[in-house]
Amino acid sequence: MQVGWFVARVVHDLGDAELTESMRQAAADAYCKAEQGMSDTPYGLSFKMGLWGVGWPLQYQGVAHYFLHKAFPQEVGKDYMLNILNYVLGTNPGSNNQSYATGVGAKSKSAAYGMTRMDYGYVPGGVIVGTALIAPDFPELKEFPFLWQQSEYVLGGGATNFAFLALAANKLLNQ
Numbered sequence: 001m002q003v004g005w006f007v008a009r010v011v012h013d014l015g016d017a018e019l020t021e022s023m024r025q026a027a028a029d030a031y032c033k034a035e036q037g038m039s040d041t042p043y044g045l046s047f048k049m050g051l052w053g054v055g056w057p058l059q060y061q062g063v064a065h066y067f068l069h070k071a072f073p074q075e076v077g078k079d080y081m082l083n084i085l086n087y088v089l090g091t092n093p094g095s096n097n098q099s100y101a102t103g104v105g106a107k108s109k110s111a112a113y114g115m116t117r118m119d120y121g122y123v124p125g126g127v128i129v130g131t132a133l134i135a136p137d138f139p140e141l142k143e144f145p146f147l148w149q150q151s152e153y154v155l156g157g158g159a160t161n162f163a164f165l166a167l168a169a170n171k172l173l174n175q
Helices: 004-008 017-037 055-071 079-088 158-173
Strands: none
Touching: 004 017, 004 055, 017 055, 017 079, 055 079, 055 158, 079 158
16 A cells, blocks of 8 residues: 555556556455454554554555545545544544644644744644553643643644545545
């Protein structure tokens, strides 16, 4: 899946039936694994928590799933991609279920570590990496004070993928 989604964008235009069928099967296998992992967490996503949150890698996966779904809609469902978007928008671990996109959603980060450093502000549209769940005290689930790595946001990368996912979800849900 790491490079397959790039090829999926043009595979039907290449006119190579063998390549297309091979990609179709690989995409179906990848989505089957994703579906199996959807029961791993209450969010319909498969991931393991570490020192850093998983929001940015998940958003990258969501972009890949969109292009695989677009190329092979019968084999690759849209649910995993939509679950990723829901996770970023606040369906995430703990009682601190705020949106990871600053200024987006009913409950979003209002003090984030990024371009404003830590002046109790944020630039709208930045996306934080998300909850890390550091045991045993889980300090990052508290709204403030917080660990800077939980509230670090970016305007490129994660924010770009978030914006793409929001537009892709709108397109898929309103076709």
